[in-house]
Amino acid sequence: MNAPIVSLESPTQTPSAGQLLTTAKSGGCASSFCGLSSRAAKIDSATWEKIKDHPCFSEEAHHHFARMHVAVASACNIQCNYCNRKYDCTNESRPGVVSEKLTPEQALLKVIAVANEVPQLSVLGIAGPGDASYDWAKTRATFERVSREIPDIKLCISTNGLALPEHVDELAELNISHVTITINMVDPAVGQEIYPWIFYRHRRYTGMEASKILHERQMLGLEMLSERGILTKVNSVMIPGINDQHLIEVNKWVTERGAFLHNVMPLISDPTHGTRFGLNGQRGPNALELKALQDRLEGGVKLMRHCRQCRADAVGLLGTDRGQEFTLDQIPPDLGYNGGKRLAYREVVERIRDDQLVAQNQAMTTLASMSVRGSLRVAVATKGGGRINEHFGHAKEFQVYEASQTGITFVGHRKIEPYCRGGWGEEGTLDGIIAALKGIDIVLCARIGECPKKQLIEAGIRGIEVFGYEHIETAISALYASENGIDLSQAIA
Amino acid sequence: MSFKIIASQCTQCGACEFECPSGAIELRGDRYVIDPERCTECEGVYEAQQCASVCPVPKTCVPA
Numbered sequence A: 001m002n003a004p005i006v007s008l009e010s011p012t013q014t015p016s017a018g019q020l021l022t023t024a025k026s027g028g029c030a031s032s033f034c035g036l037s038s039r040a041a042k043i044d045s046a047t048w049e050k051i052k053d054h055p056c057f058s059e060e061a062h063h064h065f066a067r068m069h070v071a072v073a074s075a076c077n078i079q080c081n082y083c084n085r086k087y088d089c090t091n092e093s094r095p096g097v098v099s100e101k102l103t104p105e106q107a108l109l110k111v112i113a114v115a116n117e118v119p120q121l122s123v124l125g126i127a128g129p130g131d132a133s134y135d136w137a138k139t140r141a142t143f144e145r146v147s148r149e150i151p152d153i154k155l156c157i158s159t160n161g162l163a164l165p166e167h168v169d170e171l172a173e174l175n176i177s178h179v180t181i182t183i184n185m186v187d188p189a190v191g192q193e194i195y196p197w198i199f200y201r202h203r204r205y206t207g208m209e210a211s212k213i214l215h216e217r218q219m220l221g222l223e224m225l226s227e228r229g230i231l232t233k234v235n236s237v238m239i240p241g242i243n244d245q246h247l248i249e250v251n252k253w254v255t256e257r258g259a260f261l262h263n264v265m266p267l268i269s270d271p272t273h274g275t276r277f278g279l280n281g282q283r284g285p286n287a288l289e290l291k292a293l294q295d296r297l298e299g300g301v302k303l304m305r306h307c308r309q310c311r312a313d314a315v316g317l318l319g320t321d322r323g324q325e326f327t328l329d330q331i332p333p334d335l336g337y338n339g340g341k342r343l344a345y346r347e348v349v350e351r352i353r354d355d356q357l358v359a360q361n362q363a364m365t366t367l368a369s370m371s372v373r374g375s376l377r378v379a380v381a382t383k384g385g386g387r388i389n390e391h392f393g394h395a396k397e398f399q400v401y402e403a404s405q406t407g408i409t410f411v412g413h414r415k416i417e418p419y420c421r422g423g424w425g426e427e428g429t430l431d432g433i434i435a436a437l438k439g440i441d442i443v444l445c446a447r448i449g450e451c452p453k454k455q456l457i458e459a460g461i462r463g464i465e466v467f468g469y470e471h472i473e474t475a476i477s478a479l480y481a482s483e484n485g486i487d488l489s490q491a492i493a
Numbered sequence B: 001m002s003f004k005i006i007a008s009q010c011t012q013c014g015a016c017e018f019e020c021p022s023g024a025i026e027l028r029g030d031r032y033v034i035d036p037e038r039c040t041e042c043e044g045v046y047e048a049q050q051c052a053s054v055c056p057v058p059k060t061c062v063p064a
Helices: A019-026 A037-042 A045-051 A104-117 A136-149 A164-173 A207-227 A247-256 A287-297 A340-368 A427-436 A450-458 A472-483 A488-492 B015-019 B050-054
Strands: A066-069 A121-126 A154-159 A178-182 A197-200 A203-206 A231-238 A261-266 A376-380 A397-404 A407-415 A442-444 A462-464 B003-005 B025-028 B031-034 B061-063
Touching (some): A136 A164, A164 A178, A203 B050, A261 A287, A287 A407, A427 A450, B015 B031
Parallel strands (some): A154 A178, A231 A261
Antiparallel strands (some): A376 A397, A397 A407
């Protein structure tokens, strides 16, 4: 097995302690932004306790914590036009895809194996490959087994909502604290373009009738969860020409019904996937269209912008997938749980997060002190911990931040094929990376070679490595200052 | 009077197994099989055959 993505040692190693870091830390706690209070200002402390180690419910947490999905819920009760149930491939990364289905007993073994090796593991989710609340007996059996062995792991499910109302009380009883519902429409006329059929109360429904039932069950399920204080995330697949504008209405409905987060995700569509949409040429939105819609939705329920649309058997931090390290054939059948690594990580992560928070608050103060306009869009190569700690050539994705005088906001990510394979950069790959970085001004990474740097410049993008191992926000605020011709030491003093 | 599953097209999702009112479907090795002795085609219980109604792959759960 490979080394962990964030080793236990790394937090204690001082990252290239540049002047900026010193400056950031020297800000100390005098500012009103300091400590947990700034989080509490945005989210009440009870809610923060629920999400602070859930990578899918908190953008901040996704830098530090990992989730895993176990593929126990194979059966589904609806058909979606973006899903092909026969698909089974280890190289695809998208919802509904798995390489091996598990029984609840096998799932427990896999969770133990991952918990022993992945210190950041905090969440166990069941997200299919079918539907977790329809294939309920397996979902329930898995959670019961795992919570007996590893009581501190957070449990969650992802569901289409049709069978959800029947199990809300059991979800509460099993202490399942987070539920994701995929809601693509609140109007059956839109729904019938997405769902050819549903199976409900022993019969198959099609057309408007199917979508009407699905819609009613989704709304009921969402309301029931909100009443019980279970946090809900609504996933919506953005399908251009079908529900893209309609998602504004969906956002209103779910906001009114107490959803905690709304996650608008781009349709993934390709003829080779064999889905209805893939075969009939339905396209997905590009990164800029997605962001434009997300921006329009600001003001309602909080938006999730850090979703990686992972597989139903994903393992690790959101941007990575270590699932292939934990297939059943690699796990001894009598493996016992050893929480040592998770425990040790929990002890250091609080310190890392406090450092990061200080850096973030200092960055905010820095930006607020400037009287300049305009924004800067920055792509960051990171492997977790909130720092710029990945080489350009090794990055499988870039996290995108937008800096303006009002602050630094995480706005999404761009997936790419890594530039370096076997030690050599590949030309064709770089073209793909440049295309993926459309609209980006600057790429921040731990290291970047001269050749890709030069080609990025030709495309109008600057690749910068001087902030390597720095806190993301600290680097971006310094960059924003220097872009605007401000001497940071003067600005902060 | 029975239904059957075309194994080469089946995704092994198992929905038919727990929807079957007669307990006629089970996983044998890596394939789901309908026991023709127990299958009633849901007659007298449901309007439509449950296995065929829930099956996600067209023409995979069919009359034997």
